[in-house]
Amino acid sequence: MKKELDYMSQRVIQRKLNRRDFLGRASALGMSAAAAGTLLSTAAHAAGPVKGGTIKIAVSGGSATDSLDPALSTNTTMTTITRMWGQPLVELGETGGLDNIIAEEFSASPDAKIWTFKIRQGISFSNGQPLTADDVLATMERHAGEESKSGALGILRGIKDMRVDNGSFVLELESANADLPYLLSDYHLMIQPNGGKDNPTAAIGTGPYMIKEHEAGVRTVFERNPHAWLDTMGHAESVELLAINDDTARMSAIQSGQVHIANRVPPKVASLVARARGVEVRSTPGPGHYVFIMHANTAPFDNKDLRMALKYGINRQEMVDKILFGYGSVGNDTPINASYPFYSEMEQREYDPEKAAHHLKASGHEGSVLLRTSDNSFPGAPDAAALFQQSAGAAGINLEIKREPNDGYWSEVWNKQPFCTSYWSGRATQDAMFSTAYLSTADWNDTRFFNEQFDQLLVAARGELDDTKRQGMYADLNMILNQEGGLICPMFNDFVDATTDDVAGWADTKGFDIMNNYAPAKMWLVG
Amino acid sequence: MHLALKLVAQRLALGLLLLLAVSVLIFAGTQILPGDVAQSILGQSATPEALANLRRDMGLNEPAVSRYFSWLGGALTGDLGTALTSGADISKSIGSRLGNTVFLAGVAAVIAIPLAILLGLLAVRYRERWPDKLISAVTLASISLPEFFIGYVLILIFAVNLGWFPSVATVYDGMGFLDRLSVVILPALTLTMVVLAHMMRMTRAAILNVMQSAYIETAELKGLSGLQVIARHAFPNAIAPIVNVVMLNLAYLVVGVVVVEVVFVYPGMGQYLVDHVSKRDVPVVQACGLIFAAVYIGLNMVADIVSILANPRLRHPK
Numbered sequence: 049m050k051k052e053l054d055y056m057s058q059r060v061i062q063r064k065l066n067r068r069d070f071l072g073r074a075s076a077l078g079m080s081a082a083a084a085g086t087l088l089s090t091a092a093h094a095a096g097p098v099k100g101g102t103i104k105i106a107v108s109g110g111s112a113t114d115s116l117d118p119a120l121s122t123n124t125t126m127t128t129i130t131r132m133w134g135q136p137l138v139e140l141g142e143t144g145g146l147d148n149i150i151a152e153e154f155s156a157s158p159d160a161k162i163w164t165f166k167i168r169q170g171i172s173f174s175n176g177q178p179l180t181a182d183d184v185l186a187t188m189e190r191h192a193g194e195e196s197k198s199g200a201l202g203i204l205r206g207i208k209d210m211r212v213d214n215g216s217f218v219l220e221l222e223s224a225n226a227d228l229p230y231l232l233s234d235y236h237l238m239i240q241p242n243g244g245k246d247n248p249t250a251a252i253g254t255g256p257y258m259i260k261e262h263e264a265g266v267r268t269v270f271e272r273n274p275h276a277w278l279d280t281m282g283h284a285e286s287v288e289l290l291a292i293n294d295d296t297a298r299m300s301a302i303q304s305g306q307v308h309i310a311n312r313v314p315p316k317v318a319s320l321v322a323r324a325r326g327v328e329v330r331s332t333p334g335p336g337h338y339v340f341i342m343h344a345n346t347a348p349f350d351n352k353d354l355r356m357a358l359k360y361g362i363n364r365q366e367m368v369d370k371i372l373f374g375y376g377s378v379g380n381d382t383p384i385n386a387s388y389p390f391y392s393e394m395e396q397r398e399y400d401p402e403k404a405a406h407h408l409k410a411s412g413h414e415g416s417v418l419l420r421t422s423d424n425s426f427p428g429a430p431d432a433a434a435l436f437q438q439s440a441g442a443a444g445i446n447l448e449i450k451r452e453p454n455d456g457y458w459s460e461v462w463n464k465q466p467f468c469t470s471y472w473s474g475r476a477t478q479d480a481m482f483s484t485a486y487l488s489t490a491d492w493n494d495t496r497f498f499n500e501q502f503d504q505l506l507v508a509a510r511g512e513l514d515d516t517k518r519q520g521m522y523a524d525l526n527m528i529l530n531q532e533g534g535l536i537c538p539m540f541n542d543f544v545d546a547t548t549d550d551v552a553g554w555a556d557t558k559g560f561d562i563m564n565n566y567a568p569a570k571m572w573l574v575g
Numbered sequence: 576m577h578l579a580l581k582l583v584a585q586r587l588a589l590g591l592l593l594l595l596a597v598s599v600l601i602f603a604g605t606q607i608l609p610g611d612v613a614q615s616i617l618g619q620s621a622t623p624e625a626l627a628n629l630r631r632d633m634g635l636n637e638p639a640v641s642r643y644f645s646w647l648g649g650a651l652t653g654d655l656g657t658a659l660t661s662g663a664d665i666s667k668s669i670g671s672r673l674g675n676t677v678f679l680a681g682v683a684a685v686i687a688i689p690l691a692i693l694l695g696l697l698a699v700r701y702r703e704r705w706p707d708k709l710i711s712a713v714t715l716a717s718i719s720l721p722e723f724f725i726g727y728v729l730i731l732i733f734a735v736n737l738g739w740f741p742s743v744a745t746v747y748d749g750m751g752f753l754d755r756l757s758v759v760i761l762p763a764l765t766l767t768m769v770v771l772a773h774m775m776r777m778t779r780a781a782i783l784n785v786m787q788s789a790y791i792e793t794a795e796l797k798g799l800s801g802l803q804v805i806a807r808h809a810f811p812n813a814i815a816p817i818v819n820v821v822m823l824n825l826a827y828l829v830v831g832v833v834v835v836e837v838v839f840v841y842p843g844m845g846q847y848l849v850d851h852v853s854k855r856d857v858p859v860v861q862a863c864g865l866i867f868a869a870v871y872i873g874l875n876m877v878a879d880i881v882s883i884l885a886n887p888r889l890r891h892p893k
């Protein structure tokens with residue numbers, strides 16, 4: 049029977065037998081539908097990519113106000129669209145490290161201040177124009193310029209000089225940064241002809257696809273880029289992307305087979321979605337975390353004992369179980385988890401009402417502590433706040449919860465009020481994460497964390513090219529945040545996506561959800 | 576005919592005046608929103624120079640009155656300005672969204688209005704008997720359920736379980752008419768269930784009111800059948816209140832369907848407005864407000880005019 053099934057599954061992959069017939073015959077041979085489906089998807093994966101067909105994908109986050117300029121891309125829908133037509137210099141590898149894309153190779157000077165990216169020869173943009181190092185330079189100039197509104201402006205600060213040197217792009221930094229290549233994998237930094245200075249929204253790049261139709265916040269249709277050069281992507285003949293923000297609508301689209309891939313499965317319904325025929329729920333660990341943030345310089349949170357009391361007063365495992373429904377892992381009051389390149393283990397802080405009560409007493413704080421929350425600070429935030437209230441209450445801490453409106457939460461509450469719920473999507477490296485939110489001078493220092501020792505160590509780690517030493521430094525930085533910081537990080541959320549068994553080629557990937565937003569470009573249709 | 580014409584002209588003038596007043600309200604409303612438009616576009620990290628530049632570019636330094644008139648002048652000539660967020664031409668992008676909304680409303684109306692009136696007539700014919708009670712019970716039940724719930728139930732049955740219609744009603748340029756129709760059928764059905772009861776009950780009440788009249792008794796004495804009496808003699812005289820409620824519901828179908836658009840991912844005006852409100856894109860919000868107001872006032876005006884023309888005493892004054 050095994051042989052017959054194998055033969056039949058090969059026939060399906062070669063498109064000589066359709067999937068429905070295969071499942072029918074497999075069940076006639078006494079195999080359960082689920083087992084037959086698994087057999088088929090394993091076989092499809094093993095057989096390798098199939099060309100052709102149209103992949104349909106439903107993605108959240110899109111809005112009628114979105115611009116096609118990669119500099120302005122702010123949500124999953126736009127990031128996914130950008131990755132279809134564009135390519136960065138380097139990209140996060142599926143299992144870690146970096147893959148060279150537009151850059152053929154890169155190297156650093158020993159002081160990690162001068163970086164040289166050798167630009168790949170013989171590749172062209174989708175309009176046929178050959179890509180040169182000058183295009184790379186122009187792209188970086190546009191994003192780093194004075195007038196730039198680019199989301200990548202922050203990571204391109206501190207550049208002393210950029211130039212083209214004999215087919216290579218050279219970046220000279222004011223101070224050392226061993227992570228520079230990671231930063232350049234940022235999703236805004238798609239290489240465009242002349243850097244997109246002439247027409248930033250043209251969506252012309254070197255990616256596997258070109259945009260055929262686009263209505264912002266509604267639908268985008270892609271067709272294969274005839275000049276595509278990277279054969280690990282672009283298997284489907286065309287891709288249709290639907291922007292669907294309503295969770296239920298997105299889930300019913302995948303359950304009814306209207307799309308092959310959907311992102312952001314709400315953890316609450318993930319087990320129900322997985323029960324639909326032919327739908328598989330994919331859970332990938334990521335750097336995103338749901339947090340409670342205190343301003344460490346504002347009363348009463350300027351008192352380290354009160355911060356400690358709150359850190360011991362939260363039940364992390366309960367949050368993972370009840371807020372993430374198990375699709376996640378516990379946090380340790382730092383923004384870093386195992387998905388970062390130089391991660392090292394640190395003793396886990398547990399829920400301990402006695403220690404919490406001890407620190408509360410030591411802090412001398414009287415009365416309640418006001419916690420602000422809203423539904424959009426992270427999914428289930430008001431529920432998480434209520435759980436926190438309960439667990440802290442057991443330690444004698446009186447948490448008062450104030451529910452704020454979704455509208456204006458990010459402008460009026462987050463980074464303004466001293467204690468609130470929030471969300472971080474994480475960054476590619478420790479340095480990027482710490483520099484974005486925990487360095488004294490960070491734009492988004494949302495815990496008002498000003499620690500000289502931390503700042504110095506962070507800058508030193510940035511210039512350290514010895515990986516072992518760097519790992520040690522990041523462990524120390526983590527420990528400082530864990531002890532002194534204003535961050536209470538109870539949980540890291542997994543990315544939960546769904547695919548149907550009409551597509552194959554899924555691989556858990558570092559970065560963002562749906563295979564770091566590459567799923568429609570890297571997956572292929574079967575049967 | 577003279578009196579009726581005069582009344583119609585009066586209605587038209589009143590409608591235009593009302594629209595003008597609404598435009599003042601919309602403009603004033605967006606001006607007194609907390610915070611400055613330039614500030615909300617640039618966000619918290621805005622530098623004073625950038626703010627000053629943007630204010631100048633947007634003409635925010637002009638007095639409000641002159642800004643109002645230049646905005647109104649633009650709107651009258653079809654120029655609604657450009658969106659702050661994407662820089663797109665508002666008239667153009669609203670055009671296709673409005674088209675979508677009108678299409679969905681149209682399909683829903685084509686199903687709902689004849690159905691409501693027919694059910695209303697049947698309810699009168701069999702009043703206080705089981706068909707009347709059944710019709711009332713079913714339509715009242717469907718209006719009592721929130722529309723997102725009806726939408727999800729329809730999706731579960733017809734899209735997920737039976738697979739007859741798509742759950743996602745994305746329409747786009749260049750889509751064939753029949754494809755479009757099959758895509759909007761579920762949202763149109765949802766809307767039908769939401770507006771049906773109101774129109775049906777009003778038809779029933781209006782006709783029942785007329786049924787008390789002496790001429791109905793005469794018609795019955797002539798030996799006409801029940802339905803004939805209702806359709807030929809009662810219905811024409813109950814048209815004014817029915818048209819009123821039909822127009823009210825039509826206006827609702829155009830301006831009040833945000834929830835259904837979200838549930839079915841339909842690219843209409845509601846979703847477009849919500850996207851821009853959340854980004855504080857004031858010109859788009861103003862434009863949408865003006866269009867919604869125009870639709871509302873326009874349809875009510877039509878209802879008024881129809882009731883004037885349907886009144887024989889006004890058509891043939893002594």
